[in-house]
Amino acid sequence: MATTLPRSFALSIAASLICAASLSSAVYEETVVIDVDQPICRSFLGFGAEWDPKFWTMGTFEFKKDVAGPVAVDEADWELVRKRLTWMRVKLVRMMMLTGWCTTGDGTFTYDNAHMRSLFRHLDLCREEGIEVILVDWGVASWTKIDGFTGTDDPRYAQAIGEYLEELIVRRKYDCIRSLTLVNEPNLEAESFERWRDGVRAVRAELAKRGLAERVRLVGSDDCSPPYPWHKRALAEMPDDFAAWEVHRYATQKVVESGSLEDDFRALSTASRAHDASKPFLVCEAGMSDGMSAGQSPFIQDPIYGLFMADYAVQACRGGCDAVLAWMLEDNSHAGFTWGMWTNKAEGMALKPWFWTWSLLCRTVPRGSQLFAPAQPDGIRVLTARHDGRWTAVIVNRRDVAVDVRVVLPGAQGRPLCRYVSAGDVRAVDGDGFPMPTGEPLAADAADGVVIGCPPQSAVVATAME
Known part of the structure; x- marks a missing residue:
């Protein structure tokens, strides 16, 4: 007959096994x-995660029409997310924004739809819990294309970004939004470096015109492809356009286990600070590249992923990174994606092994720490x-x-x-x-x-x- 041990007894056995391992011959x-x-690092910005605001739209990628009908998640699920974030003491998240959620590019804006209401709920929680948001406009040149804009360098696109930021930050008082990134992974999703560069400068000018330049800073380059030629070109040609520098890095188990990730980050962070040593350097998407696809990692449920992410975090910080954000917080953010620290509603929102590692790093190495x-x-x-x-x-x-x-x-x-x-x-x-x-x-x-x-x-x- 099967026997189930009381949870407290099972935990004491686990603890004893670990202690025994450390005291062996x-x-x-x-x-x-x-x-x-x-x-x-004299004032660490924190460990955090990608938290894209599609909990209340079931992670849909369809952004050109409203979401109608009931959704599977409910307020109890939302409070569970809040409880976990609160325990983790997360103080920094990266969050998606699609311009197409609020405009078609015709000069008019609507904020009363399911996409924007879901964004507001996420921002409400961040404001209430003191979580700083890096808002990322995902772009308008790839799957996010909007017919009313000609591309990343269209002045009307910059104006639209200025308009929705004014709505969010000034009118709705979401002062938790402190940073903006223009185009997710622009080396893959922008038309060219030149058009992206001009788009960044147009947004910078728009923020200044609206009096937002002191309230939201531009961070980039968001390059995701080592050895980062896009990022290095931005360093050379755009040294004054960003208040902070950041990249994405999905590393192999071999690189992390070898310890060479630390050297990689040290070289890149040093280069990023060459023009201005005061500018922070962040990793805004961190994860494992072995066998990965956009939506899946074959190791995400394996305990090895937790060990990998702990090792990654240590090496990144030792290599000069002022913040490290894991991709991603939870699986409700994107339909069909399973990169999160817990599963989606259909799978019971169950915690994965690597939640243990990353939540503990967020909690015990808080913002403002000396490293x-x-x-x-x-x-x-x-x-x-x-x-x-x-x-x-x-x-x-x-x-x-x-x-x-x-x-x-x-x-x-x-x-x-x-x-x-x-x-x-x-x-x-x-x-x-x-x-x-x-x-x-x-x-x-x-x-x-x-x-x-x-x-x-x-x-x-x-x-x-x-």
């Missing part, structure tokens, strides 16, 4: 020391963060043996660190599926050293953040 100790005078990239042992990735005097250490053990890593965190005494561990299929969660710590809190020794046990092929977060 195969444990090796490494020491990592943090130099508080050498932060790699540190200490020298790290072979096969071990280390990123540490300090926020309001509280430390977080993110460690990815890529070795096939358990490792005890002693991390010296100046000032850590008196603030024990909770240890969260994900190793293969084993990770502790509460009744909502949210990460739980494993074992007793870790106390620093007299020299501010904290010994953090890391099972083989694991992601471990030790944090004093509550």
Whole structure:
């Protein structure tokens, strides 16, 4: 007869297994020391995600007509999304906008349709929860084409963007919209670099004319194709057109496991700051490229995806990125897409294993953190963060043996660190599926050293953040 263990008992077994792994005879100790005078980032913008505003339109890609009839999702589903975002403490999202939701390009605008109402609901939540929005106008040159505009460089397109931004930011007071990107992945979806460049400058002029230039900044280039020739051309020809730089990067498991992603990002972030070192550099879509299609990743339900994303995040931050946004938050955003941290309504909105990793990063390495990239042992990735005097250490053990890593965190005494561990299929969660710590809190020794046990092929977060 099958027996179901009580959830709390099952979790205690999982925790015991993880603790046992870290205390086995195969444990090796490494020491990592943090130099508080050498932060790699003085004010981190945060970990976040793509959250496209089509929850209430069932993820439809049909934007030229209104959505009629009932939808499958309801207010209870929406509150579940809010609960998860609130637990994650997400403070930065990237969000789609289609100009075709509010105009056909004939000079008239309508905001009373299902597409715009769904956008408003998403923006309402962001405003209420203090989540900053990078709004991305997806463009008008590919599948998003609108008959009333001739293309990306049409002055009327820039005017339309100015009009809907004035509606959103000034009239409806969505001051959570702080940034704008013109055209998603323009290296693929704009007609040419020249037409995109002229479009960016037309939008910039339109924002200035409407008094919006100080309220919403332009970020780009949104290039998605390493080695990023489009982005590098933007750096050379448009150094003053963007207030922040960003790209997309879908990396292979081989690149991430090798550790070379850090070097890739360091080179690109350094080049992006060459003209103005004060400009942030962001990764606005992050994910795994192995076997990917636009809508699918074959590894998205595999625990390996969580380990991959933790490793990716550490390397990106060590490489000079001021924010990393995962593609994507949840599967209700796009019909037929399964890249999210949880499934869509039809699949029960069930959490996927990588939610554990990314939600914990969002929660424990918050906006405003100082980041540190200490020298790290072979096969071990280390990123540490300090926020309001509280430390977080993110460690990815890529070795096939358990490792005890002693991390010296100046000032850590008196603030024990909770240890969260994900190793293969084993990770502790509460009744909502949210990460739980494993074992007793870790106390620093007299020299501010904290010994953090890391099972083989694991992601471990030790944090004093509550």
